[in-house]
Each structure stands twice: as C-alpha cells, then as structure tokens.
Amino acid sequence: MTAPSTYGLSTQARNLQWLLTDLVEEVPGVNSVAVVSSDGLLLLSSDPGGAAASAVGAGGRGAVKSPRGASADLATIVSGLGSLTTGAAALMDGGGVKQTMVAMEYGSVFVMAISDGSLLGVHATPDCDMSVVAYHMALFVGRAGHVLTPEVRSELRQSMEKTT
Numbered sequence: 001m002t003a004p005s006t007y008g009l010s011t012q013a014r015n016l017q018w019l020l021t022d023l024v025e026e027v028p029g030v031n032s033v034a035v036v037s038s039d040g041l042l043l044l045s046s047d048p049g050g051a052a053a054s055a056v057g058a059g060g061r062g063a064v065k066s067p068r069g070a071s072a073d074l075a076t077i078v079s080g081l082g083s084l085t086t087g088a089a090a091l092m093d094g095g096g097v098k099q100t101m102v103a104m105e106y107g108s109v110f111v112m113a114i115s116d117g118s119l120l121g122v123h124a125t126p127d128c129d130m131s132v133v134a135y136h137m138a139l140f141v142g143r144a145g146h147v148l149t150p151e152v153r154s155e156l157r158q159s160m161e162k163t164t
Contacts, residue, residue: 029128038117045071078121
C-alpha cells in the first residue's frame with residue numbers, strides 16, 4: 001500500500017488515514033479499503049493514487065488488490081451498494097442499514113455505515129474470516145464516526161483530489 005502524504009493535514013485527518021492503513025495492513029484478507037461520503041465522493045483510500053498498479057494475476061483472478069486496481073472503482077461500488085440497500089430498507093420498513101456483505105467467487109465486498117451517510121467499504125479475499133473483517137470495520141467506524149466532521153470530510157476530499 002502506498003500511503004498518502006499527510007503533509008499539511010489536520011491531526012484528525014492523519015489519524016483517519018492511520019486507522020485506514022492499519023485496517024489494510026493488520027487484518028488478514030483485506031485487499032483494499034475506501035471511505036465514501038454520503039454523496040459518493042471518495043474521502044480515504046488504501047490506494048490513494050487510484051493507480052492501476054495492481055496487475056491481474058494468472059487466469060485473470062487472484063492477484064487483484066482492489067476492483068480493477070483503482071480506488072475509484074471500489075468507491076463507486078460502495079456508493080452504489082449503499083444506495084441500493086438504503087432504498088431496499090426503506091421499501092421494506094427495515095430501518096437504517098448497518099452493514100452489507102457481498103460474497104463472490106473471487107472475493108468479498110463489505111459496506112458499513114459510518115455516520116452522516118458516509119460509508120466504509122472493504123474488498124477482501126474469498127478466504128478471509130468475515131467475522132474478523134466485520135469486527136475490525138466496526139472498530140474503524142466507532143473510532144472514525146465522531147471525527148468525520150464536515151471540515152475533516154472536506155479536507156480529506158481535497159487531499160484525495162491532489163493525489164489523483
């Protein structure tokens with residue numbers, strides 16, 4: 001993972017980047033992580049350059065570090081799943097959506113609500129321990145929720161625009 005520059009960022013923004021880096025590096029099976037604002041904008045990413053640096057492995061599967069190697073793709077997926085599940089919950093009078101999980105043949109995608117409509121998305125390997133991933137996502141959400149103020153969201157968004 002290439003860490004984004006923290007130069008000029010507030011303590012809160014740097015702490016959020018540290019929490020995200022820790023999630024990717026410390027949780028087995030996590031390929032990439034994205035934090036998306038309520039309007040679908042990428043705020044934090046484990047692939048801040050949005051680079052297609054991750055090559056697809058043999059047979060087209062297995063070595064992909066994030067969807068198509070780009071943080072923007074994961075952010076789009078997270079935003080879309082968040083919108084879809086929120087709509088479904090409203091139609092079913094199910095209340096707020098807390099977590100969504102999609103298990104695929106070659107990986108899993110988890111989406112968890114943070115606060116104010118922001119979402120945490122994780123792309124993981126198919127053999128990850130889903131309960132461990134969900135637990136660490138909940139820890140991130142608990143730590144990030146109160147810090148993700150409008151000012152910090154704006155700062156993170158501007159930081160992401162500089163790296164792409």
